Amino acid sequence: MPTPVPITVAHGDGIGPEIMDATLHILKEAGAALEIETIEIGEKVYLRGNTSGIEDSSWESLRRTKVFLKAPITTPQGGGFKSLNVTTRKTLGLYANVRPCVSYHPFVDTKHPVMDVVIVRENEEDCYAGIEYQLSPTVMECLKLISRPGCEKIVRYAFDYARQYNRKKVTCFTKDNIMKMTDGLFHKVFDEVSKEYPEIQNEHWIVDIGAAKMADTPEAFDVIVMPNLYGDILSDVAAQIAGSVGLAGSSNIGEHGAMFEAIHGSAPRRAGQNLANPSGLLLGAVLMLVHIDQPEIAARVHNAWLRTLEDGVHTYDVYTEGVSSKKVGTREFARAVAARLGQMPQKLKAATYRRAERKPVAAASAAGARPLTELMGVDVYVAWYDGSPDQLAERVRQADRDGLALTMVDNRGVKVWPEGKRETFCTDSFRCRFTSAAPVTQGQVLALLQRVSDAGLDIAKTENLRVYDGKAGYTLAQGQ
Ligand code: NAD
Numbered sequence: 093m094p095t096p097v098p099i100t101v102a103h104g105d106g107i108g109p110e111i112m113d114a115t116l117h118i119l120k121e122a123g124a125a126l127e128i129e130t131i132e133i134g135e136k137v138y139l140r141g142n143t144s145g146i147e148d149s150s151w152e153s154l155r156r157t158k159v160f161l162k163a164p165i166t167t168p169q170g171g172g173f174k175s176l177n178v179t180t181r182k183t184l185g186l187y188a189n190v191r192p193c194v195s196y197h198p199f200v201d202t203k204h205p206v207m208d209v210v211i212v213r214e215n216e217e218d219c220y221a222g223i224e225y226q227l228s229p230t231v232m233e234c235l236k237l238i239s240r241p242g243c244e245k246i247v248r249y250a251f252d253y254a255r256q257y258n259r260k261k262v263t264c265f266t267k268d269n270i271m272k273m274t275d276g277l278f279h280k281v282f283d284e285v286s287k288e289y290p291e292i293q294n295e296h297w298i299v300d301i302g303a304a305k306m307a308d309t310p311e312a313f314d315v316i317v318m319p320n321l322y323g324d325i326l327s328d329v330a331a332q333i334a335g336s337v338g339l340a341g342s343s344n345i346g347e348h349g350a351m352f353e354a355i356h357g358s359a360p361r362r363a364g365q366n367l368a369n370p371s372g373l374l375l376g377a378v379l380m381l382v383h384i385d386q387p388e389i390a391a392r393v394h395n396a397w398l399r400t401l402e403d404g405v406h407t408y409d410v411y412t413e414g415v416s417s418k419k420v421g422t423r424e425f426a427r428a429v430a431a432r433l434g435q436m437p438q439k440l441k442a443a444t445y446r447r448a449e450r451k452p453v454a455a456a457s458a459a460g461a462r463p464l465t466e467l468m469g470v471d472v473y474v475a476w477y478d479g480s481p482d483q484l485a486e487r488v489r490q491a492d493r494d495g496l497a498l499t500m501v502d503n504r505g506v507k508v509w510p511e512g513k514r515e516t517f518c519t520d521s522f523r524c525r526f527t528s529a530a531p532v533t534q535g536q537v538l539a540l541l542q543r544v545s546d547a548g549l550d551i552a553k554t555e556n557l558r559v560y561d562g563k564a565g566y567t568l569a570q571g572q
Contacts, residue, residue, distance in 0.1 A: 096127040099386045100153045104163030105135045106358025107368035107422075112163040114370035114426035115377050121430040122393045124386060131155045134165030134358075138173050143345065154184065158349040161380055163373060164358040180351055181215055186344035187242070188249045188381070189213040189323065191355060193310075193330035193340060196440060199401045200410050202335030207310040208441075211330050212253060213323025215344060218274075220320045227552040228475035231504070231521035238274040243281035249345065250317035251289040256382075256448055261293040261314040262286070265302045265322055273567060278319055299326075307333055331355055338409045340367045343377030343383065352380040366421035370405035371397065376427070377442075387445035394443035396432040400425070401528040402439060403432075404406055469496060469527035469557040470537045471566070474549045476522050481508035488524050493542035494536050500525040507571035512537040524571070527557060 101116070103109040119126065131150035138145045145165065154160055160180070180186065190212050197205035223235040231546055245263070254262050264282040266275035279296055286294035297305065299322045306313055307329060318326065331340045337356055344351040354372025374397060381390035401410075404417030405428040411419045420428060436442050476484045481501055489498050500507035502525075503518040509547050526540060537556065545551060558565045 093123070093124045094386060095157045096125045096156040097159070097386070098127045098129060099159040099161055099380070099384070100129050100150075101161045102131050102133040102150075103163075103499065104133065104358060105166040106164065106360040108134070108163030108165065108358055109374045110366065110422045111354070111368050111370035112161075114422050115161075115373045117426045118374060118379075118393055118396075119389075119434075122389050122396070122433050124381060124389045126192050129157060133162070133176060135168060137392055138168050142172050143172055144179050146179070150310055151183070154180075154349060159380060159384060160184075160349065160351040160381070161373075161377055162351055162353045164354060164356060166358045166360055176192055181344055181346075184344075184346045184349040184351070185216070186346035186349070186351060187245050188215065189215045189218045189342060190253065190326070190345065191327045191331065191340060192375070192379075193327070193334040194336070196336065196398075196401055199404070199415065199440070200335055200339065200413055201415075204310050204333055204335070207334050208424045209306070209310050209313045209334075210253065210257075210259065210315045211323060211327040212246065212250040212315060212317040213327055214242065214278075214318070214320045215323075216320070217242045220321035220536065225553065227473055228519065228521035231519050236271070236274050238277050240277060240281060244285065245286045247278075247282050247317055248288075250315055251285060251292060254292050254315045256301070256446070258444075259314045260460060261295065262289075263302070263316045264294070264296045265299040265316060265318040265326070266296070267299050267322075267512070269298055275319065275372045282317070303329070306330065310334075327355075336376075336410070337372075338376065338407075339371045341372050341374070341379060343379040345383075350380070350383055352376040352383070366423055367408055368422050369409050370422055370426060371407075382445045382448060385447055387447055390445045391443050392433055393429075393448040394445075395436050396429050396434070398437035398440045398443065399432045399435045400429045402437050403428075405509050435479075463561040465561075465565075466531040466559045467534065467537065467556055468531060468559055468564075469525065470540065471500075471555040471557060472524045472526065472541065472544055473552040473554065474522055474524060474544070475520050475552055476549070477520050481518065482514050484522055484524075485509040487547050488544060488549065490547045491526070491540055493543065494532070494539070495528040495530060496526045496532055496536060496540050497528070498524055499527045500569055500570040501569040502572070505523070505570055507569045513571075521552065522548040523569075525557070 103112045130151050133146045192210045195202040195204050195207040219234050219236045221237050225233045250262050264278045268275040268279045331337050340355045342355050353376045378390045378394045406416040485501050502523050
C-alpha cells in the first residue's frame with residue numbers, strides 16, 4: 093500500500109455532496125491511498141458574506157496538500173460574488189485546463205462513435221486577464237495578452253501529456269492569420285517546442301476551420317492545444333458532441349497545485365434525489381490519481397467504470413431504452429462500479445496509465461538577453477466627435493514637431509487618413525500614429541502628447557511604437 097497522499101476535498105452544492113460521496117466510495121474500495129482534508133466552499137460560504145466563496149483556512153489546506161478534488165458549487169444569483177473557479181485558478185496559478193472528451197458508443201448515444209479528443213486549454217492569459225477600457229462613449233476595449241513563457245508552459249504541457257498518455261499527435265489551433273503577434277507567438281512557440289518531441293506528430297489549424305473539422309470529424313484529432321478563449325468555447329463543444337457532458341471530468345494544473353472536477357455544474361433541481369450521475373467527478377478523480385502517482389488505481393477505477401457503462405447500468409441522464417439494462421440512482425451506480433473493480437471493459441478501449449515522469453515544471457525560458465529597443469513613435473487614441481477624419485488629421489497635425497509627424501489615422505484598425513475611403517464606417521474613437529524616421533526619446537513623446545492635448549483633443553490612451561532588435565513591436569493598420 094503506497095503512503096497516503098494528502099488531498100483537499102470539497103463536497104460543493106446541489107448534487108455535489110451526492111456525487112462526491114459516490115466518488116470517494118469508489119476510490120476507497122479501489123484502494124486509493126488518500127489522506128482527505130475536507131473544506132467547505134460555495135453557496136453557504138458566499139451567503140455568510142464571504143464574496144470569494146472560500147475561507148482563508150481552506151486556502152491553508154490547499155497550500156498544504158496542493159491537490160484539490162472539487163465538487164460543483166452554486167454561485168448565488170446577484171452581483172458581488174466572485175467566481176470561485178477563477179479565484180482558485182488565479183491564486184494557484186493553474187495554467188493548464190485539460191479536458192478529455194470521449195464517446196462511449198454504442199453504450200451512450202452520440203453522433204460521433206469514434207471520438208477521443210483531449211483539449212488542453214491555456215488558462216491564465218489571452219482576453220481573460222480582465223483588462224478592459226472604455227476608449228470613447230461608444231468604443232470598448234479588451235486586452236488580449238499572450239506571453240512567451242505562458243505559451244511555452246502550455247504547449248510543453250500538451251506535449252508532455254501526449255507522451256505520458258501515449259497520444260500520437262498534438263494539434264494547435266490559433267487565428268494567427270489575423271492576430272499575427274499574439275496568436276502568432278503561440279503558433280511560433282508551438283513550432284519550436286514540437287521539435288523537442290520528434291516521436292509525436294504535430295500540426296496547426298486556423299481555429300475557425302479547425303473547430304468546424306473537430307465538430308464534424310473529431311476522430312481526426314488527438315490532443316488539441318489552444319489559447320484561453322478558443323479553448324473555453326471548444327472544450328464545451330467537444331464535450332457536448334461526445335454526447336456526454338455529464339460524463340466528462342477535467343483537471344486544472346499549475347505550479348503550486350492542481351484541481352480536479354466534473355465539467356458540469358451543481359444541477360440544483362436534481363439535488364438530494366439520488367439521481368445525479370457521478371461519472372464526471374469520478375473521471376476527474378481518475379486524472380487526480382494519475383497526478384498523485386497512483387496510476388494502477390486510476391486504471392482500476394476507470395476500467396471498472398467502463399465495464400459498468402458496458403453492462404448497461406446507467407443513471408437517468410444516459411439511460412436509453414433498448415441499450416441500457418438498468419436505471420439506477422447515484423448510490424447504486426457507485427456500488428455497481430465498486431463491484432466491478434478488477435474487471436475490464438470488453439468492447440470499449442481499456443484505460444492504461446503509467447507513472448508520471450517527474451520533471452521540473454516546464455521551465456519557461458528566462459527573459460534572455462535584453463533586446464535593443466528603440467522608440468520610433470507613438471499611437472495616440474483620441475475621441476473625436478466634431479467632423480471628418482480629414483478634419484481630425486488637420487487638427488492633430490498641429491502637434492507635429494521634432495521629427496515626430498502624423499503618418500496615419502485609423503478607426504478600429506482601418507486607415508481613414510491619408511487617403512481614407514469614403515465608405516469606411518467611423519466610430520468616435522480614432523488612433524493617430526505619429527512616427528519618426530530616427531529614434532526619439534520618451535521626453536519627445538511626452539511633449540508631443542502635451543501638444544495633442546493643447547490642440548483640444550481628449551487622449552484616451554497611448555501605445556509606444558517600439559522596435560525590438562530591429563523588429564517592429566506593432567502592426568500596421570489595414571490599408572496602411
Ligand atoms: P448544470 O451543469 O448544473 O446543469 C445543466 C443540466 O445538466 C441540467 O439539466 C442538469 O440536470 C444536468 N446535469 C448536470 N450534471 C448532471 C449530472 N451529474 N447528472 C445528471 N444530470 C446532470 O448547469 P446549470 O444548471 O447552468 O448551473 C447550475 C449551477 O451550477 C449554477 O449555480 C452554476 O453557476 C453552477 N456551475 C458550477 C460549476 C462548477 O462548480 N465547476 C460549473 C458550471 C456551473
